[in-house]
Amino acid sequence: MENGNSMMRSEQTSSLYLEDLAVGQEFLSKAHQLDAEQIIAFASEYDPQPFHLDPEAAEDTLFQGLAASGWHTVGITMKLLVQSIPLACGLIGVNSAVSWPRPARPGDILRVKSRIVEIKPSQSRPDRAIVQIHSLTLNGADEVVQELTAKLMVFRK
């Protein structure tokens, strides 16, 4: 995905409408540094399980150490997407598919690389389209911790 010409850097600030989007367009987010405190805070509220809450108890689980909830990784990804894909009407998700090949860990520096894979104009409403975006969330070693395919509703100017 490292394609200098099409990759839009995180400095991107202008507002994008449907007319500004094309299949193949890429977006790179800023970085988010994860730590144990964040992992435990999210898990306490939304995913209270030992492997997300307690570094010691997590050692004896499948994760063999504290791991971020997959939904926490999604939340951080969303924050980075809002910042890196500046759609004029906002990022409005219709549906999403998500998988977690490996967990995000304390100390991970997460970045999101996104690519537009499909633009499907609405048949009934000419002012909008469904835009499918594929986003990889990478850790500092460039390993994929999450793969997200989201369908967004995007409007014309």
Place this chain on the structure above:
Amino acid sequence: MENGNSMMRSEQTSSLYLEDLAVGQEFLSKAHQLDAEQIIAFASEYDPQPFHLDPEAAEDTLFQGLAASGWHTVGITMKLLVQSIPLACGLIGVNSAVSWPRPARPGDILRVKSRIVEIKPSQSRPDRAIVQIHSLTLNGADEVVQELTAKLMVFRK
């Protein structure tokens, strides 16, 4: 899905292993009451967009009023699932598909109804299976605010 025989109530506290699960088994969560403060707190950290942050600004958007981030609805759903599906090894998601037919709103009382739709024993590892669970998140009017299909890794005793 209201089937008195197979619906396991939220009082369920015993730990479930793969041997305890069957296709068609259902689980009903407790309720979670959503409010504007929770919606804004989640959005501030993970989905900072006007329709999730500011009741007044939200009026002029597609949502026509403050709406919970879809990922916030997922987070609340996950909390309710952890409580209502007491798997002995925890809820470990491999992947998920999620859609939001309508947003969750301030004042909504959310409940999650889940149903096991597939159990696929691992070919290579006889100690585990992939269990697919379909979960509907409902508001107080029994309208679906979220549909989640998750594949979980579940272990034998």
